[in-house]
Amino acid sequence: MTGGSNGMIPAGDLDAAQRLRRTIQHTLGRSLHIRHLDAGSCNGCDSEIAALLNPYHDIQRLGIDFVASPRHADLLLVTGTMTRNLEQAAKRTYEAMPEPRLVVATGACAISGGVFAGAYAGRDGIGEVLPVDVRIPGCPPRPEALIHGLLVAVGRLAPFDPAA
Amino acid sequence: MAEPVEHIAPVALGPRVAELIADGGHFVMLVGLDERSVGGDGLAIEAVVATQSGLARLRAQLPLTNPSYPTMSRMVPAAHWDEREAKDLLGIVPIGHPDPRRLVLHEQWPSGYAPLRKDVPVDRQPALGDHHFVPFEVHGEGVYQLPVGPIHAGVIEPGHFRFSAIGERVLHLDARLFFVHRGLEKLVEGRTFARALPIVERACGVCTVTHALAYAQAVESLTRTTIPDRARWARVLLAELERLYNHVGDLGNMCAGVGFQPAISRLGWLRERLLQLNDALTGHRYLTGIVAPGGLAADLSPDGLAILPAALDDIGAELAAAVRSIIRSEGVMDRFQGTGLVGPAEARTLGALGVAARASGLLLDLRADRPYAAYGELDVSTTVFHGGDVAARFHVRAQEAHEALRLVREVLHEMPDGPFRAPLAAVPATGASEVAGVEGPRGASWLWLRAGPDGTIDRLRLRSASFANWPVVAAAVPGNLVPDFPLINKSFELCYACTDR
Numbered sequence: 001m002t003g004g005s006n007g008m009i010p011a012g013d014l015d016a017a018q019r020l021r022r023t024i025q026h027t028l029g030r031s032l033h034i035r036h037l038d039a040g041s042c043n044g045c046d047s048e049i050a051a052l053l054n055p056y057h058d059i060q061r062l063g064i065d066f067v068a069s070p071r072h073a074d075l076l077l078v079t080g081t082m083t084r085n086l087e088q089a090a091k092r093t094y095e096a097m098p099e100p101r102l103v104v105a106t107g108a109c110a111i112s113g114g115v116f117a118g119a120y121a122g123r124d125g126i127g128e129v130l131p132v133d134v135r136i137p138g139c140p141p142r143p144e145a146l147i148h149g150l151l152v153a154v155g156r157l158a159p160f161d162p163a164a
Numbered sequence: 165m166a167e168p169v170e171h172i173a174p175v176a177l178g179p180r181v182a183e184l185i186a187d188g189g190h191f192v193m194l195v196g197l198d199e200r201s202v203g204g205d206g207l208a209i210e211a212v213v214a215t216q217s218g219l220a221r222l223r224a225q226l227p228l229t230n231p232s233y234p235t236m237s238r239m240v241p242a243a244h245w246d247e248r249e250a251k252d253l254l255g256i257v258p259i260g261h262p263d264p265r266r267l268v269l270h271e272q273w274p275s276g277y278a279p280l281r282k283d284v285p286v287d288r289q290p291a292l293g294d295h296h297f298v299p300f301e302v303h304g305e306g307v308y309q310l311p312v313g314p315i316h317a318g319v320i321e322p323g324h325f326r327f328s329a330i331g332e333r334v335l336h337l338d339a340r341l342f343f344v345h346r347g348l349e350k351l352v353e354g355r356t357f358a359r360a361l362p363i364v365e366r367a368c369g370v371c372t373v374t375h376a377l378a379y380a381q382a383v384e385s386l387t388r389t390t391i392p393d394r395a396r397w398a399r400v401l402l403a404e405l406e407r408l409y410n411h412v413g414d415l416g417n418m419c420a421g422v423g424f425q426p427a428i429s430r431l432g433w434l435r436e437r438l439l440q441l442n443d444a445l446t447g448h449r450y451l452t453g454i455v456a457p458g459g460l461a462a463d464l465s466p467d468g469l470a471i472l473p474a475a476l477d478d479i480g481a482e483l484a485a486a487v488r489s490i491i492r493s494e495g496v497m498d499r500f501q502g503t504g505l506v507g508p509a510e511a512r513t514l515g516a517l518g519v520a521a522r523a524s525g526l527l528l529d530l531r532a533d534r535p536y537a538a539y540g541e542l543d544v545s546t547t548v549f550h551g552g553d554v555a556a557r558f559h560v561r562a563q564e565a566h567e568a569l570r571l572v573r574e575v576l577h578e579m580p581d582g583p584f585r586a587p588l589a590a591v592p593a594t595g596a597s598e599v600a601g602v603e604g605p606r607g608a609s610w611l612w613l614r615a616g617p618d619g620t621i622d623r624l625r626l627r628s629a630s631f632a633n634w635p636v637v638a639a640a641v642p643g644n645l646v647p648d649f650p651l652i653n654k655s656f657e658l659c660y661a662c663t664d665r
């Protein structure tokens with residue numbers, strides 16, 4: 001696994017978590033601010049996102065924090081199919097974010113509607129309403145997969161250039 | 165169990181339900197039905213009440229045009245949301261309802277669109293308008309309105325809360341939910357029992373065993389299937405592990421409501437360990453995909469079973485220490501005590517379930533009242549507290565977590581070897597229906613299921629404990645301080661996903 005080509009810090013002998021910390025430092029020069037948005041999830045994906053904050057995963061040690069306001073967020077971490085009842089609020093949340101902004105579709109529902117695809121009350125994934133940068137598969141994605149997905153997302157902001 | 169359906173005139177429905185409840189019965193649910201797929205020519209509404217002698221099922225037939233009946237919510241407040249839901253989803257009007265606003269389909273949805281009618285295709289998405297929510301507010305000198313949500317700070321589910329407050333004191337709370345309504349009940353119609361399972365269990369991602377179990381039990385009753393002994397015992401094990409990781413997490417969330425960081429970390433760590441045990445046992449951190457109609461989809465992992473006893477001893481000791489540290493913290497207990505009070509009469513009238521009921525003195529527990537899986541062979545001790553406040557809900561959860569640990573150990577002792585799944589024994593007749601209930605971490609979740617042709621689903625309704633308890637939260641808040649709302653809310657720790665479906 002070498003990184004540079006897909007915008008990520010090369011793996012070397014770093015694990016995903018360490019790479020994420022370095023990439024955030026390199027790209028943003030500060031911590032990564034995430035706004036979580038439940039757009040119609042079953043709570044499974046959100047529970048795993050919350051688990052990132054427990055002392056075992058402790059993603060704050062990597063320079064990541066969840067913020068209350070979308071105005072302070074670099075990245076929108078979206079779960080759920082995008083229910084029609086929430087569409088308006090979801091769009092407003094996205095619009096309130098400063099640029100550059102990233103949208104990460106978290107879990108099968110956010111990617112494609114998951115098991116809820118084809119229902120009258122939701123979209124088949126958040127991509128029908130928001131521009132998606134990175135997709136993290138899983139139902140729900142494990143915390144490790146979430147960390148990897150965030151690494152990929154941050155790499156999109158300013159691709160790592162080994163020569164720089 | 166196959167309780168018979170009693171047909172009743174629409175005007176008699178409310179008084180009959182009220183009478184059964186006055187005699188000690190408990191409201192289970194209302195379910196709106198389109199009878200045209202099972203040989204009828206109109207709609208119907210069925211009320212289910214749990215009585216001493218089993219479930220009473222009362223069904224009133226309604227015409228296709230202007231289907232309506234006199235509301236029962238004034239006599240049976242627990243039916244308040246059920247009636248509004250049937251109105252939104254089937255167009256069945258409860259005449260004289262105290263709150264005729266939209267519930268499930270918000271105001272933007274076109275009037276007349278009733279998705280659970282059989283002539284509406286599953287994926288028909290009508291164009292939405294731009295009508296807005298009209299909150300119920302209290303007005304008067306010095307009273308101000310505080311809107312919060314639907315999108316909140318923190319990693320939590322969406323809901324809109326409208327407080328009418330005077331100073332810091334809440335006079336009234338209007339909760340607006342169903343932002344995560346996904347259309348689950350329509351989506352499973354026409355699917356086979358097997359293909360609907362992954363959808364039903366994802367009604368809530370942290371109560372997947374509860375919902376899968378209620379569903380499996382309903383399917384097994386419909387198909388007259390007896391499941392193997394190993395599966396019966398394993399189901400208890402899984403249900404108690406689900407209760408355990410939820411209760412441990414919820415105890416931590418209650419501490420988050422008062423910012424008591426040492427306990428948040430400690431319990432967060434314990435919950436993570438429990439999720440990893442789930443993973444070792446079933447391959448899924450939330451135990452999804454393991455319960456299936458007929459028994460289990462797969463046997464429990466022998467490696468997972470082997471590490472369970474020692475891990476549980478360790479977790480039990482650490483949990484006891486964490487709970488002690490919280491109870492000894494005067495600052496925390498001071499915030500817990502007397503906050504978010506719900507008296508026993510109020511809890512009973514509103515139809516509180518689970519922890520919310522047992523912390524207000526109501527002895528309600530389906531594991532003992534209507535035993536399923538192997539609970540009938542276990543001696544489940546149900547915890548009841550009488551305080552009705554945040555502290556009581558804390559104590560109930562803490563004791564139930566320990567009881568769950570004890571039950572898991574007992575299952576490990578008793579669970580026999582052998583097959584873990586039986587094939588479904590029969591194809592049910594079109595129109596046959598069953599009701600099943602499971603005592604989940606938040607209380608009784610009830611599932612109503614009717615068969616269509618060839619082993620498919622005609623109609624499914626899921627009424628989770630969270631759905632039942634939301635009106636109790638709204639009643640617990642007035643009189644408290646606005647900043648105590650997060651704590652009160654966390655003391656119930658209801659789920660939006662299974663409420664909204």
Ligand code: SF4
Nearest residue numbers: 041042044107108109
């Ligand atoms: S992807 Fe799975 S876990 Fe995530 S919200 Fe959808 S159903 Fe729930």
